[in-house]
Amino acid sequence: MESKPLRGALIGCGFFALNQLRAWQDLDGVDIVALCDSDPERLAEFARYAPEAGTFSDAQIMLRELELDFIDIATPTSAHKPLVLMGAWAGVDIICQKPFAATLDDARLMIDACAEHNVGLTVHENFRWQAPVRATIEHLRNGVIGTPFFGRVSFRSGFDVYRLQPYLAKTPRFIIEDLGVHVLDIARALFGDVARLTCETRRINPVIAGEDVATVMLAHEQGVTSVVDFSYATRLANDPFPQSLIEVDGDRGSLRLLADFRLQIHDAHGHVETLDVAPVAPAWSDAPWFPIQESVLRLQREWLSNRLRGQASETCGVDNFNTQALVEAAYESAVKGMTVVPARL
Ligand SMILES: NC(=O)c1ccc[n+]([C@@H]2O[C@H](COP(=O)([O-])OP(=O)(O)OC[C@H]3O[C@@H](n4cnc5c(N)ncnc54)[C@H](O)[C@@H]3O)[C@@H](O)[C@H]2O)c1
Structure with missing residues (x-):
């Protein structure tokens, strides 16, 4: 030291x-x-x-x-x-x-x-450092469900992000660039780099400039197919903001990261173990932001x-280039209506 x-x-x-x-x-x-x-x-x-x-x-x-x-x-x-x-x-x-x-x-x-x-x-790039997300990444990397073949990383909320970040309502490229970049980075941290990507976008909130909903399908080089979806237009009684929920299916079991910081590990024999993977909120953190604040720490x-x-x-510069390339590929795919091969460093 x-x-x-x-x-x-x-x-x-x-x-x-x-x-x-x-x-x-x-x-x-x-x-x-x-x-x-x-x-x-x-x-x-x-x-x-x-x-x-x-x-x-x-x-x-x-x-x-x-x-x-x-x-x-x-x-x-x-x-x-x-x-x-x-x-x-x-x-x-x-x-x-x-x-x-x-x-x-x-x-x-x-x-x-x-x-x-x-x-x-x-x-x-802090989302892959959120305690529940990190626990999911580590269980997958430790091989507890064998070789993964399918994944979903999902962030769906109706949280009013525009109140504290008013610039988000004005930007022509909104959710993929601002929030999706994090969720796509989680998918890379879980399943590795991406060979092909297809994306659809929507704007549901009529008063903002950019898209507030996107659904992306990724073909990862190691063989996983993943769906990464995010929305700031989803009305839910128990809004999970700012949690990202994750599903991974492997050849020996499945992982399910559920709302309220529970990680389920399903094995091939019908057994399930549920872990508490809640973040330890720093003293200065506040609801609902504490999972993000803890990931900053x-x-x-x-x-x-x-x-x-x-x-x-x-998350060095070179690594993040490959996440940002997914953002660019997602916009290109949505505009052109076709599958895109993302740039790579
Ligand atoms: N990682 C996350 O979870 C997360 C969450 C929110 C925002 N962000 C990112 O953080 C960044 C800042 O977002 P924010 O919401 O805090 O924005 P903000 O507008 O509240 O703050 C940005 C500050 O930068 C200052 N600034 C601009 N240009 C400058 C320059 N050349 N030199 C010195 N100061 C300058 C502005 O005056 C302003 O005070 C953005 O890139 C945003 O995407 C990340």
Whole structure:
């Protein structure tokens, strides 16, 4: 373990960044020494949560003035490319929120710049780190149901996401890009990379600009067929937001991740074991967000432990390119009405 805490700066001090700050504050081994936001009012408001940190409205100036080990970028995607390039040129490790890049060309450019300057690049893709999802991934990887042949990852909710993230109502590409990217990433973490993809989209809410429902069928290279479906237009008495529900069928049994954090393991003899896979909510978390907030803490803990061992993160830039390629392929498939072969790095 390095004796001195790593010196980090958080760039973009909006709605989601507070989770990232609080998670860093829970971890020994990291000091968030600076906050940066181009909006002075948001910066001043946010600085209340880390009064000891320096404040900057320009990331370039911050990187020039401070000695940092890493930056944690929590701005919208439109600001990712200039900030990641600045970080690479400054030689600091980078964590960047999803959706990582506006285009796959931008993603490749940022990945190449980080490699060229030998800086670590991690995309803050946290859904595969949610405790129930992680438990499902680990049981599958441990072989408890044998070889999988079918999967479903489903996120269906009527939760009003537009209240805290009003920009989501205005974006022409909505649910696949914002939420679907996470659910598709879970499918990759479970079943591996994808050879072919087909997608259908709908807009149910008439006052938003983009699609709020999508259904994607994936042919994974290792032989699994999966259905990944997501909706922000689903009315349910017990809304499971923000849980992703999972079904996996294997040749020796099946897994079912149900609402309320129960994981069922069915064997080939008709027996079922039910595990409690509920997240341990951090002290600063709040309902209904705590599964996501806990996954932020887990992702950042994983990043720190990998960083201290000199290892790349599971959701490094190259890995995330292959998730983002599914997003691009899904839009292309929906527009063209055909099956698409996603790009791969
Ligand atoms: N992983 C998750 O579960 C999750 C959940 C919600 C949002 N997000 C992602 O987090 C990111 C931020 O979303 P949000 O809802 O917090 O947005 P937000 O609009 O609330 O906050 C973004 C902040 O970034 C600042 N900013 C923009 N450009 C900047 C720049 N060049 N330099 C410094 N500051 C800049 C803005 O002033 C704003 O304060 C998005 O990419 C979003 O997709 C992830």
